[in-house]
Amino acid sequence: MQQFLTIPALQYENEFSAFVLDFFHHNETRKYNIFQPALDNFPQYVQDRLDESQGINLPPGFVKMHSYWLTDETNTIYGTIRYRPSLDNEYFANIGGHIGYDIAPSHRLKGLASIMLQLLLQKIDKKENSRVLIGCNITNIGSMKVIENNGGIFNAELYDNVNDRMVRTYWVPVP
Template sequence: MELVSPSLELESAFLAMYRDFADKDVDNSEYYSECETSFSSYVQRLSDESKGINLREGYVPCSHFWLVDSHGNIIGAIRVRHNIENEFLSLEAGHIGYDIAPSFRGRGYGKQILKLALIEAKALGINRALVTADEDNYASRKVIEANGGELENIVMGKVFPNLLARYWIRCE
């Protein structure tokens, strides 16, 4: 398993991951739907975000990575935001957001992808990362806690009005 930056060479594997989401987790598939229209534009946008180029309103520089197994399957995707200097990020989204493809859930990949992303966060100069999960998403909360997450509080989201568990993790 390794984290890799998005690339055109992984188009078929990424589209397979996207279809897995579209079939089994429609709500979360929306985040990746742009890949169907133009995969090359999608990968370019992710690359630009990592460099802070052409950021959409409310966005901050953000490095994107895909967790790839030895067979070339993309198991999940993770985002490491370089800062959380706006209200939405500092309250709701945090430094790191991740998704494991539905067909690969429950196998420990969430713990692995977050562990690898914390190394990337440290390399970006982030010493403590804010990671959030829906209050009732116990699987994600276990992933965060397994990586040293310390619960700060439970808050009501403003952009997405649901209860969120906010954790801080030391990036070591």
């Protein structure tokens, strides 16, 4: 089946709940906790993502961010990817980067992260950003391969004191 990116929408409530619970069932507590608010109040979770894409009601230190979900004709949510057009704070400019993404644990090692990143890169206006910064945990070999296979050029290895980990950052050209 052909995957595509969609913006968060209420019609995906059951599928997104399954996506969130996949992290729980694989003992990925940090990721589960990030997405868990969707289980408590899905309409608010979706509205928050839509507001973020407009720069509305951003928490202190946050920047405008577009969220997309990787899905297909079955409406399965395989992953999420987020794009920040501007890196207006030090954390995002150095570590967080323009793009962050997550694939549900049961859908990893299927090439879906590469597809998701390719689809997002195609959406970016090259006049807005001719290249984007992407970071990943230095122990996440799969994510490094995804970024490198999409043209990522090594930038730096830095300590991420927010998440207490070492991060490798890359510049990826926008096609």
